[in-house]
Amino acid sequence: MRAAVLHTLNADLSVESLEPLPPGPHDVVVAVGASGICHTDLSVRNGLFPAMLTGPMIGGHEGAGTVVEVGSQVSRVAVGDRVVASFRPACGACPYCVEQRSHLCNALGQFLQTPRGVRGDGTRANAMSGIGTFSDVMTCDEASVVRVESELPDAHLALLGCGMTTGVGAALFTAGVQPGDSVAVIGCGGVGQSVIQGAAVAGAARIVAVDPVASKREVALRLGATDALDPTSGAAAEQVRELLRGRGVDYAFDVVGAPETVTSAYRMIDKGGMLVLVGYGPMDSELRLPAFDLQSQEKTVKGCVAGSAQIRRDFQKFIDLIEAGRLVTTDMVSQEVALDDINVAMKAMLSGEVVRSVITSF
Structure with a gap:
């Protein structure tokens, strides 16, 4: 071989x-x-x-x-x-x-x-x-x-x-995005684009794609994002809150894994919101988050492995969604x-x- x-x-x-x-x-x-x-x-x-x-x-x-x-x-x-x-x-x-x-x-x-x-x-x-x-x-x-x-x-x-199941599953299963929710996705490679698609299938009202690469932001808008931001043009969390008229999102998905992007994603979530860690960071990396804010605003930080998907059940389900045009692989x-x-x-x-x-x- x-x-x-x-x-x-x-x-x-x-x-x-x-x-x-x-x-x-x-x-x-x-x-x-x-x-x-x-x-x-x-x-x-x-x-x-x-x-x-x-x-x-x-x-x-x-x-x-x-x-x-x-x-x-x-x-x-x-x-x-x-x-x-x-x-x-x-x-x-x-x-x-x-x-x-x-x-x-x-x-x-x-x-x-x-x-x-x-x-x-x-x-x-x-x-x-x-x-x-x-x-x-x-x-x-x-x-x-x-x-x-x-x-x-x-x-x-x-x-x-890996990529599509992890991303779509992160939105549908790990986070449990509901119709009308607001979502931010930091990092729009293959997994991030799949998170966007999963959030769209779940019925999210606002899906904000955050990536420094213009071509990836363009793909994100085709795949279901309602907004796309360049994090190099200003603080990403502030840009997201400006889009949402001062509020944060219900769910922020960090698909990069760097401590700085995780911190930025945390700042994007609203009271009662959830930060979902999808991207892998270095094994020895550590996070610093404001404990009082986390507790007093009832926020959640949650890890995500393989989109919490059950492969025997979900692979065929995702294929059916692709064949029905609800998930897109061509882009x-x-x-x-x-x-x-x-x-x-x-x-x-x-x-x-x-x-x-x-x-x-x-």
Whole structure:
């Protein structure tokens, strides 16, 4: 198999040939049709989560494809099924899955350390999030894939594996946005654009997109934002409150993860409002928020993992919404690239040129 492998933090990925290891009894082998390139891939490469890299690692955690082989005890999918791979598994047996909180599934840790390919020098490579979608062939536990029924191209289905599900779910499930609510979204990459779409589906009356890149603000307005602000042209929180005639928003979603953007997002919420932390910050970063204001104005700060979505239930629901025209993927895919262009695509994401690049040629 051909895969993009990360060997060293703060270095480019290496596209190379590996010998896939045989699937275990609960494993499935998927011919990958497409893999999204997410900002988290860049964060892992840049050392934001150093503990993830314990050796060579096949990159990628957002993909879709077709099952070509199954282990002896696989029961959820069969050869020929179209599947979406999820960066968060749903084992179905741990306490969190049983409690309908599969986005917190306990199985992830064990999958991270499972070797999936042998490099030319004999070293073994693990797979990011237990899946490793930057590869033409992916082997993973069946808990990490969901069978779907759709005629949508893999390039669009792949977005459900992380970005779209995280963003739409953040609005619908983590926050529980209601009709008539007001929303601000800080950071309008793939996940942020999906938060905007989720808020629109929920019926939010005002959706304010906040991003320094003009092209991303334009996409946000097409995808459901009612307003778009440039945070470099003045304090973002003050701009939001000016739009809302002095009040804050009911929900502010920080999709960046930097302490300064989180603080700005907190200042945007009204009394009784909620700040939702969607973007990942460095593992050692800390936040300083005004405790008296938080308590006396009954505000809420809430973390968000995978949009609090239940992948077995929600992947197909989101597909149905896409096919009904309620969610849009066409504006999300900025470009389709080849696996060999992975590092160029990473740089395009870092510069803010794209919402989402998707690998479709392996």
